[in-house]
Amino acid sequence: MENVNFIYDLLGKNFIAIILVISLPLMFVLVYALAAILAELKVSAWIQERLGPMRTGPWGILQPIAEVVKLIQKEDITPDKANKPLYNLAPFIIFTGAYAAFAVIPFSEYFVPAGINLGLFYVFAVGSISAIGLVMGGWASNNKYSLMGAMRSVAQLISYEIPAAMAILSIVVLASTMNMQEINKLQSGWFWNWFIFGGPGSITKIWVIPFTIGLSLIYFISSLAETNRVPFDIPEGESELVAGFHTEYSGMKFAMFFFAEYANMFIVAAILATIFLGGWNSPFDTFMQGPIWGAFWFISKAFSVVFVQIWLRWTLPRFRVDQLMYVGWKVLLPISFVCFLAVSLFVMLK
Amino acid sequence: MSEKKRLDLEYSQLESDRMRINVGPQHPSTHGVLRLEVEIEGEIVTEVVPHLGYLHRSFEKHCEKMTYPQIIPYIDRIDYIAAMNNEWPYVMAMEKLMGIQIPEKVEFIRVIMAELNRIANHQIAVATFGLDAGAFTPFLFFFRDREYIIWILEKMSGARLLYNYFRIGGLAGDVYPGFKEDCLNIVKQVRKTNAEVMDLLIYNRIFIQRTANVGILPADVAINYACSGPVLRGSGVKYDLRKDETYSIYNRFDFDIPVGTGEVGTLGDCWDRNMVRVNEMEQSCRIIEQAIAQMPDEGDVQSAIPKRIKPPVGEVYMRAENPKGDLGFYIVSNGTDKPERVKARGTSFVNLSVIPEISKGYMFADLILILGSIDIVLGEVDR
């Protein structure tokens, strides 16, 4: 499968082009993270009948920049008894894990940084890197709260990979490809061709729609757990663990954790948008369809998912550790198996 | 209880080292500067030792150097969340000691003030309990409403938190015009928010999972530890000084004592204690409505304030229903204008003592919730 990438088309596949291709998602992550932080601040404020930040710039839109500047200026404290190499390495590993997944995200019809055939598999593989960073940071901080946070976090990440993987596997069965660009192309046309509505097909697909919707829900819930968002923010549950694995981090290293969290949020939202919500496809067939519009649709779909994540965060209380495991292993996993079976049956009958 | 036993059984078969962690004094959810020395085995709490004294301000010793009216600002600072309710037993004790008959209007204003402050206190209690469970939004809904209550209290007394409003034999000031309308609006607003929070938090499935069957306090244990207030009532014991040892004019109002029912879990769990507070807000609303309707318009609130406060030699103990439980003051007078001794029975201090008993065998995250459901104020624990 050849690369579909407008930068390579324009410049040829040379060194500068590769650097450009690499840095474009990085630019996007930075800008997006600022926007997401602002969204988080504002949505939480509006839900709680507050105004949120209002002083930095008009309506406080420069607040995330101010916060980043503040974090850069802050003193970078390393605890005395910490394991310094690991302590310093952990935030970078987490951010690398989050950033590496951007390689296969199809932003548009003509831009995917690396169109590899095992795209979905790759996302899952690099997504697990952050678990190493978490446990590294938590252990190296030499803080009991951090250690507990790290332990919980790894347990949570591992248990919720499985329902998430089952949900995605079902779609892989349905689409019979793991290439994210291919999956997007399959969903072109009207919005009922999206995999959340059973993918392209005749009216006979109607009985599989509840299962695909269920799969998208399962993936969404698991993704909340993977990104440590409420109601699964147990690793950093502030009421008992202060701040979990990043209790001891300050300044720029804390900012790296922060960025990684928001980057992860975008990745899971992007995967959800790609495999369930049609990616860069317009919901209305050829209306507003095209490479630039594709990027618009993709980013707005992903942002809607991020908005729902934020919305949920300010609505729900937090689970307890054992309940989290219960939900992961005894609720999501069996249901995802059932859905997987149903989808497989559908594919066999087709 | 079965959940706890099952967990005990499962974890007793694992070989593991225990870890001691200090929760507090600087911890986001110890509700102040409390330090809990917790021994955990994995996630299971095996031992809790509360360490007190980080907020000790030697209130009782101070009182010996103060004249009687000067003590009232210090009493505000015992339980700074419900200062009106704090002042009440003290001024009642002094009135009993000096034999002062207070005007009827004063009683009505005191009831309204105390009930408004009770609502404000319970709002903080329920809000921070939700915060401990991870729900942030109800916290700010409650704080918005509490702000409206505080505006009324500020208009009445001049201060937002530490009112110094009750005087021995009267009050610092009369009601302002429009007081009754403000109170009735608050009652409406409190009911609206409570209905909303019921859906958003109290009956949320995750919240029920977190709080039901957690921190079960059986009624006999609660009585043995001398718990009072919503902590005791959450265990199903119908005990409220406003009814059982009626003081002031509470016998003129029609209200119920909400008790824990074990609606979603076991009787006496965290959810029940929290629910008792929510129901008590409604009862306070009822009392305020009745008091507003019956309150006389005429009357001088300062007519019974003695010019010189020099009680006769003697001693007196008076207690009243604080939002957190029984708050009592024991005053020994030696005939001068300064007391020989003032002893306060801090509700939070007594209620806190039950923590080691009820938090063993639960998860570490539950410990925070149990602490939140007890609703302590460290100013009252340490005094």
Place this chain on the structure above:
Amino acid sequence: MVQYFKNIWSGLSSTAIGMNITAKHLFVKKVTIQYPDQKFTMPPKARNRLALDMVKCTGCTACAKACPVNCIDIETIRVMADDPHQELLHTGKERKLWLGRFDIDFAKCCYCSLCVVACPSDAINHSAEYEYSVYKREDLLYKFQTLTDEQVKDKQARLAEFMAIEKVCHPDDAPAKPVAKKNIDEKTE
């Protein structure tokens, strides 16, 4: 098994109910008061910084005695008959006591309003001023005296001179008490 599905259902439905409530709150009018731009109107009784009317103050020190935290520090000097500088109080009577020092330490003040109640001449009161944060704690020590330091020294010297004469004339008497203070004490009682 039924309970299992019931739990899942109630989890999802209560989440939906909660999300519905929070979504409604997205669009209601916000309650924030943007503080330095919009100001909350303080009620008339609000207990803010104390203000002192030095014309009314007689120097009776009732406020200092009523203060539970001893944040009011007053030094009074008896007015000498031979002092060329004489003042009238707001009541029209002659001032009996000079206020050599009237300091209120707002770092100590607990805003309990007991001094306002105690004042017999309505001289001390709460002002509407509540924005007076400072960088140094010493800056919270407010000096209300109207006399200059030289005047205070002059008046202290006059009093010392008088006391010395008094001591020579009546060596057996106890040191004379300021007359004016005694009068006011009797009045309040």
